[in-house]
Amino acid sequence: MAGIMRDKLLVDLLSRTLYEVVERCLPVELAFKRACKLLKAKLGYGERELAYEKARSIVSDYMKLLCITGSKVRSYRELVRLWFNVESLKTPLPPYCQLSYNAWFYGRIVGLLGREEGEAMLRSLNRRNLWLRVNTLKASVESVLRDLEREGVDYEDDKHFYYMVKILSSPKPLRQLRIVKEFKAIIHDKASAAVVEVLKPEPEDVIIDVTAAPGIKTSLAMMLTENRARIVAADIDVKRLKVMKVLLRKYGVNTSRVELVAADSAYINIRNCNVKVMLDAPCSNTGAVGKDPSIKIHTSHSVVEYYSNIQRRLLENAVKLCNLIVYSTCSVMPEEGELVVKAVVDRCSGLKLVKALPWASPGYNVVVFRDKLMRLFPHIHGTEGFFIALILHR
Template structure:
């Protein structure tokens, strides 16, 4: 049994990795746990959940202690004893930076509280990989493992996990790649793209390949995809993943390149699921809270503008632009920028997914944009724009 002192040391090390090395909670836990955690799976999972909650409560701890110079071990001790102080400041109560809470409240009013509270809770989705197994078979496998789930009403291949006695990654269908942990928001993005058999699709930020594999699944391996990524390392990992998922690699062209400058002779559709702040994925990685800032959001916004401007130059009629972000700088304002700087093109925005929320009312055309929210749709926070382009 791991001792309290070891738990304190572990929590402090996880938070240190998140703060100083800017890694995800998963990477931080693996590094902190290496050679120190119990080999017992249940014990390890308890420590992981403790670590997640500790990192998520970082801003709450700063509010309670009123100090930023306390050691991480001291913070861990205080947290393990329990936070009994009543917090009247909603940013402190929900454990977000004051800046971030106020920014979301400017956009959503009182609804911001519900959204940010929901983002503190972990939600799990599985995508049934019909390239390898029919839906019925995978559902039976989940039944046999005692998993409680709901089949999604919009996409029958998406399953919301209600309860599982073991970590999702250790479920048999996941280990055999018959099911893939993937948020419903990703399915919505691809639904907006409407891929068809025979389509040539340019995926401008393809790695790790989850949306590429979903396109191939929905077209029964009959689309052709030009998958571009700036990281050759990620492309190599992507190739291995696609193979394991049953994707026909002869129909996927992996290209190492910079999509802000990339050119292509022909494509029917473009998918630009852009690099972003991941502010919509806090439920998956609470460490994201700690590093969100104006500077980080503006950094990604500039990349997104460059990527989308180049996509518009490629003379492709349909583009889907998406980000896992709840910030307008990575959504509405990016679309506004490219429209103002592409006067030679006729750009039409279509709200392809009717049940999605519309964009923030910070631009005139917000009603033609799409947003997904955790507290409304049970997904990660996402921005989606379906763009039709003509010369």
């Protein structure tokens, strides 16, 4: 009877999580936490982790389930039961359904990369790549690697950034590792770290981190300069800035050299042009599907266009602030990368693009200057999908 009750609880948890994701547009992690709270689920640590991984999987497979059911209206509970048996079904499905993306998302990527590479990218995007960044403000690379070995973590040193570690397997979630709890290592994707590397922060640099919260990139810039840069970290969300300040202190950042500013970055005005601007713009997050598969469910052309308009406004203001700007988005859509840069370059004369990472892929073939842009892909670089552009004034 106990086993049956646990099975019923799992079905209840998964169906409620799916409801929260689809109907309330919540990210998977938040939807799962809400489901546990609403159902008053009492789970042991191992049970909770297992249930969460199943929740991530069913959300990732949601579009496939819709393809299988067709026009039939199914409850979320019925979809969960169907999902448990989905591997045994022999229903022929088109490629976008097999990969569990909507037709627009699939068609956009395959149209850009071709069917073979496009499907390889989408397949890889479904899986989460795990990275740790050694926080050298609190520990040495050598000591962190020794700790990883002691905790039974299988890892791979990164060949580009000495402080990045690719996690191949771990006996426990990364957030539960002692070095992560002690902030000696930070869960940070390599593609996101690459944005800061393109900026090339130096001691005594003045850096404006536009849309800075939650502060992961700010902390890396301070780490690379041994706490000797000066950073103006701007964000429109005051609550996120307060959380950011606490996190920076935990990361070992000298917060006396970081000024937090609550402001809409589309209207920031800086008189000193001898600064560097890092603009990691708000986006559709289509490059982070592996981390949060709910993104696949809610992404559409209109969502991408919504963010594209915001990004153009932010970048147009950023190029007026200083002579060096790094623009980035965690998106695999050209509307949030190449086409944003093209719109700004066309409107603002005297701008120069530089490919700062020789190992990065070029931009999509939708602009003539694609070779001067940078893209990181999950199927090539083992990272989230990212777009990066280094923009200079001539």
